[in-house]
Amino acid sequence: MLFTENILVALAGLKANIMRSLLTMLGIIIGIASVIAIMTVGNSITLIVNSTMQELGANNLEMGVSQKSQDSGESENGMNFGTGYVRDMTDDDLITKDMLKSFKEKYPDDVKYMLISESVGQGGQVSRGSKNANVKITGYNADYVKFSDLDMVAGRQFLNQDYEMGKKVCMVSDKLVERVFKGDSDAALGQMIEVKTGGDYYDYYIVGVYEYVANQFSFGASDNPTTDVYIPLETARIANHTQNKGYSYLTLVTSINTDNDTFANTVRDYFNVNYYSRNDAYEVMVISMASMMDSMNTMISMIQLALSVIAGISLVVGGIGVMNIMLVSITERTKEIGTRKALGATNSSIRLQFITESVVICIIGGIIGIIFGILLGTFAVKLMGYEAAVSIQSIIIAVAFSMAIGVFFGYYPANKAAKLNPIDALRYE
Amino acid sequence: MAEELMLDLRNIHKSFFIGTPNEFEVLHGINFTVNKGEFVSIVGQSGSGKSTLMNIIGALDRPTEGEYTLDGVDIEKAKDHELSALRNKKIGFVFQTYNLIARTNALKNVELPMMYAGMSRGERTDRARMLLEQVGMKDRMHHNPDELSGGQKQRVAIARAMANDPAIILADEPTGALDSATGRLIMDIFHKLHEEQGKTIVLITHSPELSQETERIITLKDGTIMGETAGNWPAIKAKEGM
Ligand SMILES: Nc1ncnc2c1ncn2[C@@H]1O[C@H](COP(=O)(O)OP(=O)(O)O)[C@@H](O)[C@H]1O
Ligand SMILES: [Mg+2]
Numbered sequence: 001m002l003f004t005e006n007i008l009v010a011l012a013g014l015k016a017n018i019m020r021s022l023l024t025m026l027g028i029i030i031g032i033a034s035v036i037a038i039m040t041v042g043n044s045i046t047l048i049v050n051s052t053m054q055e056l057g058a059n060n061l062e063m064g065v066s067q068k069s070q071d072s073g074e075s076e077n078g079m080n081f082g083t084g085y086v087r088d089m090t091d092d093d094l095i096t097k098d099m100l101k102s103f104k105e106k107y108p109d110d111v112k113y114m115l116i117s118e119s120v121g122q123g124g125q126v127s128r129g130s131k132n133a134n135v136k137i138t139g140y141n142a143d144y145v146k147f148s149d150l151d152m153v154a155g156r157q158f159l160n161q162d163y164e165m166g167k168k169v170c171m172v173s174d175k176l177v178e179r180v181f182k183g184d185s186d187a188a189l190g191q192m193i194e195v196k197t198g199g200d201y202y203d204y205y206i207v208g209v210y211e212y213v214a215n216q217f218s219f220g221a222s223d224n225p226t227t228d229v230y231i232p233l234e235t236a237r238i239a240n241h242t243q244n245k246g247y248s249y250l251t252l253v254t255s256i257n258t259d260n261d262t263f264a265n266t267v268r269d270y271f272n273v274n275y276y277s278r279n280d281a282y283e284v285m286v287i288s289m290a291s292m293m294d295s296m297n298t299m300i301s302m303i304q305l306a307l308s309v310i311a312g313i314s315l316v317v318g319g320i321g322v323m324n325i326m327l328v329s330i331t332e333r334t335k336e337i338g339t340r341k342a343l344g345a346t347n348s349s350i351r352l353q354f355i356t357e358s359v360v361i362c363i364i365g366g367i368i369g370i371i372f373g374i375l376l377g378t379f380a381v382k383l384m385g386y387e388a389a390v391s392i393q394s395i396i397i398a399v400a401f402s403m404a405i406g407v408f409f410g411y412y413p414a415n416k417a418a419k420l421n422p423i424d425a426l427r428y429e
Numbered sequence: 430m431a432e433e434l435m436l437d438l439r440n441i442h443k444s445f446f447i448g449t450p451n452e453f454e455v456l457h458g459i460n461f462t463v464n465k466g467e468f469v470s471i472v473g474q475s476g477s478g479k480s481t482l483m484n485i486i487g488a489l490d491r492p493t494e495g496e497y498t499l500d501g502v503d504i505e506k507a508k509d510h511e512l513s514a515l516r517n518k519k520i521g522f523v524f525q526t527y528n529l530i531a532r533t534n535a536l537k538n539v540e541l542p543m544m545y546a547g548m549s550r551g552e553r554t555d556r557a558r559m560l561l562e563q564v565g566m567k568d569r570m571h572h573n574p575d576e577l578s579g580g581q582k583q584r585v586a587i588a589r590a591m592a593n594d595p596a597i598i599l600a601d602e603p604t605g606a607l608d609s610a611t612g613r614l615i616m617d618i619f620h621k622l623h624e625e626q627g628k629t630i631v632l633i634t635h636s637p638e639l640s641q642e643t644e645r646i647i648t649l650k651d652g653t654i655m656g657e658t659a660g661n662w663p664a665i666k667a668k669e670g671m
Contacts, residue, residue, distance in 0.1 A: 339530065344545040346545070
């Protein structure tokens with residue numbers, strides 16, 4: 001009962017001094033707005049990173065050759081920085097086809113696919129007359145093409161011999177066909193395209209046309225998107241003169257029933273015990289995407305927290321501003337306090353009145369801050385080209401926090417008001 | 430009729446300490462009593478200590494020395510929160526400067542003491558309306574103090590003083606800031622409260638003329654009671670046929 005009354009009194013007071021109230025709230029507004037903006041951006045980035053990784057396959061294991069760590073113990077996430085450098089990596093340190101073959105034979109139930117790819121050059125262009133299309137040449141192994149699950153518009157996918165012999169064949173996107181072959185897929189089949197990348201030219205025969213799916217994170221629908229020219233892995237390796245080397249990096253797609261964290265160790269041990277025990281400098285490292293996602297999320301949260309703490313300092317400044325204005329307000333209203341006491345107000349009801357007022361200032365400031373923060377955060381995320389994800393949790397925390405600031409910084413002035421001697425307050429001029 | 434005591438002041442001294450060791454005594458041993466239902470005035474020149482005395486009577490301040498009993502309550506022994514309750518329920522203050530709460534309309538101002546008394550919203554709004562009607566301010570009850578004239582403000586203040594049906598009304602120069610016609614109106618309200626509701630009223634004034642309108646006059650000079658005389662109220666009342 002006194003509670004609503006106090007809120008009404010506080011609001012009337014704020015309304016009577018709108019400019020002063022706003023200036024008082026400014027610190028709170030800025031503080032809360034920055035915290036909310038940071039949380040919104042952080043939250044959005046986390047979601048984006050996670051969904052990107054999910055898309056890449058949270059069930060994947062990434063394996064590669066890396067320097068032996070000196071302690072050779074468990075490396076939690078495989079991130080060892082600058083420990084025990086011995087020498088540069090040579091071809092002898094790489095993972096060979098034979099190793100992979102026996103590995104897959106050993107764990108046929110766990111390993112679904114072994115994805116290996118190698119790109120040829122940077123981005124390039126296919127030209128035919130006056131028409132052209134942006135492309136990127138990438139060689140994929142058979143597992144990778146199967147895993148990619150392309151929807152074919154025309155023609156066929158690669159045959160075993162294409163893979164084995166490194167034939168100069170390719171699959172292109174319907175986008176490319178649209179731009180270069182006037183959309184006639186059947187006419188495109190069997191044609192040779194010349195891809196220019198950097199200063200080099202590569203020729204491939206089109207054996208298939210697949211349906212291009214725009215990446216959800218490539219913003220703005222370009223009418224000349226860069227699409228993949230699929231070629232067999234071996235073809236790419238011949239072009240790159242790497243056909244006799246092993247692999248430094250590949251992705252394992254495991255079966256649904258496989259526990260990736262355990263299997264990551266199994267894989268690492270398999271390679272390191274069988275093939276790398278006598279290697280003086282290098283070994284195989286395996287990271288599960290899931291654990292990478294975890295450490296990524298932890299990192300983002302840490303950054304978010306650190307930034308929020310810095311922003312939070314302005315909340316303290318804002319709180320001191322509120323305390324200051326409450327002291328001014330109480331001095332101005334000394335006679336009112338005296339009158340209230342004469343009418344029977346107890347010390348605690350006066351204290352409650354002024355704490356309520358300070359809390360109201362802070363909550364209103366907090367709400368304005370939340371609105372600004374959401375706008376700012378959303379704007380920033382949009383600027384990066386993504387959808388903003390506002391964290392409800394951070395809004396609740398912000399409101400609770402501004403309330404706490406109101407109580408904390410309002411207590412001292414309110415208590416001062418409560419303790420005023422009624423007659424001194426009444427006589428105050 | 431057995432007279433019941435409302436106020437009983439014995440040997441009241443009040444000193445102010447304006448930086449030790451400077452002790453400044455304003456009241457030098459005040460003795461008087463007021464019976465229930467009496468309309469008494471305390472008259473004296475400016476600076477004679479009237480307000481200081483009223484603050485003690487109104488339990489806003491404690492005497493430096495002496496005994497004071499209000500409606501049977503020993504003020505000396507009462508704790509601060511008990512004094513709050515006492516001011517809330519037993520005393521109705523009317524100040525020279527009205528002291529209405531700013532940015533709060535007449536109705537809410539009158540409700541305030543009832544709110545501190547813990548009365549429910551509906552109950553206190555009803556009573557506040559009724560009290561404002563009694564002082565002729567019903568049509569202005571939603572106005573804020575800055576939209577009211579001095580006389581109107583003082584009428585609201587009187588309604589507020591009556592909020593918790595106090596045992597005594599203390600009015601410190603209630604007409605001091607008003608013109609004579611408006612002052613007359615305010616005095617009439619006090620008479621009405623006294624005659625119709627039997628309220629005990631202590632009127633503090635510097636005007637001997639105004640003090641004549643009460644039943645008993647206590648004259649204060651330099652912090653000492655110079656004497657008591659009967660007021661003219663019974664005669665005025667008879668003449669006006671109230
Ligand atoms: N809080 C105080 N501190 C110091 N002196 C005071 C205080 N209150 C009143 N006085 C002094 O007491 C005397 C009486 O004041 P007051 O009771 O207000 O007189 P009145 O109301 O009769 O005009 C004055 O001289 C005044 O200066
Ligand atoms: Mg005075």
